[in-house]
Amino acid sequence: xxxxxxxxxxxxxxxxxxxxxxxxxxxxxxxxxxxxxxxxxxxxxxxxxxxxxxxxxxxxxxxxxxxxxxxxxxxxxxxxxxxxxxxxxxxxxxxxx
Amino acid sequence: xxxxxxxxxxxxxxxxxxxxxxxxxxxxxxxxxxxxxxxxxxxxxxxxxxxxxxxxxxxxxxxxxxxxxxxxxxxxxxxxxxxxxxxxxxxxxxxxxxxxxxxxxxxxxxxxxxxxxxxxxxxxxxxxxxxxxxxxxxxxxxxxxxxxxxxxxxxxxxxxxxxxxxxxxxxxxxxxxxxxxxxxxxxxxxxxxxxxxxxxxxxxxxxxxxxxxxxxxxxxxxxxxxxxxxxxxxxxxxxxxxxxxxxxxxxxxxxxxxxxxxxxxxxxxxxxxxxxxxxxxxxxxxxxxxxxxxxxxxxxxxxxxxxxxxxxxxxxxxxxxxxxxxxxxxxxxxxxxxxxxxxxxxxxxxxxxxxxxxxxxxxxxxxxxxxxxxxxxxxxxxxxxxxxxxxxxxxxxxxxxxxxxxxxxxxxxxxxxxxxxxxxxxxxxxxxxxxxxxxxxxxxxxxxxxxxxxxxxxxxxxxxxxxxxxxxxxxxxxxx
Numbered sequence: 001x002x003x004x005x006x007x008x009x010x011x012x013x014x015x016x017x018x019x020x021x022x023x024x025x026x027x028x029x030x031x032x033x034x035x036x037x038x039x040x041x042x043x044x045x046x047x048x049x050x051x052x053x054x055x056x057x058x059x060x061x062x063x064x065x066x067x068x069x070x071x072x073x074x075x076x077x078x079x080x081x082x083x084x085x086x087x088x089x090x091x092x093x094x095x096x097x
Numbered sequence: 098x099x100x101x102x103x104x105x106x107x108x109x110x111x112x113x114x115x116x117x118x119x120x121x122x123x124x125x126x127x128x129x130x131x132x133x134x135x136x137x138x139x140x141x142x143x144x145x146x147x148x149x150x151x152x153x154x155x156x157x158x159x160x161x162x163x164x165x166x167x168x169x170x171x172x173x174x175x176x177x178x179x180x181x182x183x184x185x186x187x188x189x190x191x192x193x194x195x196x197x198x199x200x201x202x203x204x205x206x207x208x209x210x211x212x213x214x215x216x217x218x219x220x221x222x223x224x225x226x227x228x229x230x231x232x233x234x235x236x237x238x239x240x241x242x243x244x245x246x247x248x249x250x251x252x253x254x255x256x257x258x259x260x261x262x263x264x265x266x267x268x269x270x271x272x273x274x275x276x277x278x279x280x281x282x283x284x285x286x287x288x289x290x291x292x293x294x295x296x297x298x299x300x301x302x303x304x305x306x307x308x309x310x311x312x313x314x315x316x317x318x319x320x321x322x323x324x325x326x327x328x329x330x331x332x333x334x335x336x337x338x339x340x341x342x343x344x345x346x347x348x349x350x351x352x353x354x355x356x357x358x359x360x361x362x363x364x365x366x367x368x369x370x371x372x373x374x375x376x377x378x379x380x381x382x383x384x385x386x387x388x389x390x391x392x393x394x395x396x397x398x399x400x401x402x403x404x405x406x407x408x409x410x411x412x413x414x415x416x417x418x419x420x421x422x423x424x425x426x427x428x429x430x431x432x433x434x435x436x437x438x439x440x441x442x443x444x445x446x447x448x449x450x451x452x453x454x455x456x457x458x459x460x461x462x463x464x465x466x467x468x469x470x471x472x473x474x475x476x477x478x479x480x481x482x483x484x485x486x487x488x489x490x491x492x493x494x495x496x497x498x499x500x501x502x503x504x505x506x507x508x509x510x511x512x513x514x515x516x517x518x519x520x521x522x523x524x525x526x527x528x529x530x531x532x533x534x535x536x537x538x539x540x541x542x543x544x545x546x547x548x549x550x551x552x553x554x555x556x557x558x559x560x561x562x563x564x565x566x567x568x569x570x571x572x573x574x575x576x577x
Contacts, residue, residue: 008452015410015455016432017448018440027452030510034453037511038399041469044476051471052478054300054330055527055551056287061329075193081424088419091431 003032100259100313104161107154114154114164118147118208121166125211125257128577132233134242134251136171137179137212146208153206161316162205168252168261171212172219173304174293175199178209182295183227184217186422186442196293197328198262198304198321205320210258213248217444218413219269219297221245222516225507226446233503234276235575236541240500243273243516249307250277255577260308260317266298267401268495268520270305271532275495275544278534278573280314280561281307283520285552286527287332289318290325298408299330301401301524310571311533311562315339318554334552342555343562348382350560351488356387357394358493358519366538371494374535374545374564378492381563389491391480396473397522402514403457403470404525409447410454416442449510474525481526485550490557493519495532495544519546529554533561534570 008028012019019027073086082089098106106112122140129135143166150164169175172182174192176199181187195203202209216226224232224247232247234240235255242251246263250273253261263270265283274281282305289304296302306317322336354375359368379385418424418438425437443451457466484491496516506513523530528551535545545564549557565571
């Protein structure tokens with residue numbers, strides 16, 4: 001299992017994770033080594049075995065559709081790096097590449 | 098001093114909570130420069146809570162946790178107190194609400210004395226991945242305390258607080274408990290609410306106590322366990338009084354020793370200590386069967402390091418520099434802001450796991466990695482279920498080695514991951530397990546792990562309690 005430089009850059013793009021040149025090289029090597037050792041999983045016969053997403057039997061947990069108290073707008077915005085009145089301020093999404 | 102000992106002194110007015118708290122704050126200021134266990138010391142809050150506790154005790158409050166100093170791992174939200182996850186990403190994050198476990202503890206009027214250092218976002222086995230500073234093992238300052246709840250374990254071992262809360266995704270309570278010679282419990286998945294615990298791997302994360310003995314562990318579990326409608330994976334089952342099972346009697350209990358946990362590369366002294374501890378359990382009345390097999394155990398590490406990073410990569414997508422946390426400002430470009438926020442906000446191990454998880458979930462690789470790992474997870478769980486049809490509990494070492502040197506494994510992720518080899522299958526299966534002190538090798542702690550059936554915390558507490566009644570390991574404290 002060898003992760004190329006291009007693959008590392010592709011994964012970083014999917015994760016929206018900026019990487020330095022040194023990190024690209026280091027991750028290419030380290031992730032390749034890790035995945036190589038994880039290939040041991042392919043030796044396990046899992047024919048007919050269902051996947052487990054979590055270990056308890058609960059499914060489709062719902063609550064009644066009733067309004068409940070929530071945090072105030074001020075509390076929610078208190079940690080915002082950029083805000084504008086009662087809103088989070090974000091950078092332009094359209095018309096700006 | 099344990100919770101139950103301090104409680105006696107408080108109750109009989111031989112000591113006030115303010116005195117107790119001041120003594121612990123003094124201890125913190127004395128030894129913190131050597132051990133670096135805490136991200137935040139909450140002196141003012143602690144003294145205020147101690148005063149309130151003293152007033153309550155004076156008017157007849159007899160709650161065992163009232164007025165007792167506690168440390169909270171810094172990935173549990175504390176309203177109005179910084180919760181950093183030992184990450185630059187959350188360095189200045191002040192939560193607007195309390196985690197359920199903190200809210201529940203507060204109902205018992207504790208003294209919150211500080212927030213404990215950890216591996217960044219709980220990813221690590223040595224607390225060296227903290228973005229702020231590494232924590233030192235009080236038994237040997239040149240060694241790691243384990244992780245990721247290293248600050249919590251060190252704080253309890255060295256007397257900065259009487260107990261602590263940690264979180265355990267692959268061993269993060271038990272492994273540092275073993276490395277620091279304290280008692281650490283990972284409850285069954287679903288037993289303790291995860292609401293307000295900063296998410297790492299949601300199907301594996303569980304909060305648990307780090308204490309000086311099993312009685313304290315049961316007292317803390319009493320306070321934090323139970324159904325919480327705000328965590329949809331918390332199980333709506335009643336919780337018992339966990340102190341009731343502490344009888345000291347092991348007669349009739351069937352204990353299995355799985356051979357796969359005595360791995361190649363395991364330190365001889367660890368194996369010797371665990372064998373001696375098992376012999377002690379036999380002496381106390383338990384029936385021991387050696388050579389039990391959980392054949393998929395060798396695949397647990399690989400399955401874990403696909404599943405946990407996959408979940409982490411999804412959970413950590415929320416750090417976008419918009420709602421809270423670190424935010425890169427020197428650009429008007431949205432994508433650049435997002436990528437640089439994450440580049441500068443996350444440390445190397447967090448990035449490595451985001452990369453690994455994103456890869457395992459990506460188109461073309463999902464079936465071969467993530468789905469395969471989830472199927473292996475089923476096999477691991479089935480083998481535990483089979484073993485528990487014959488045994489009440491399983492006994493293993495907590496770690497294959499004693500604490501390693503700071504810096505020894507930081508450049509080799511796989512070697513670091515291997516230090517959790519005995520603890521991570523338990524999270525994969527979702528069952529409860531406790532680590533208790535079981536000896537020393539050249540002055541360095543060795544932990545024994547007791548694994549139980551789902552929601553059978555009482556059984557493992559009972560075994561651990563009986564062992565501590567018959568041994569003195571848990572009473573030793575490091576000299577610093």
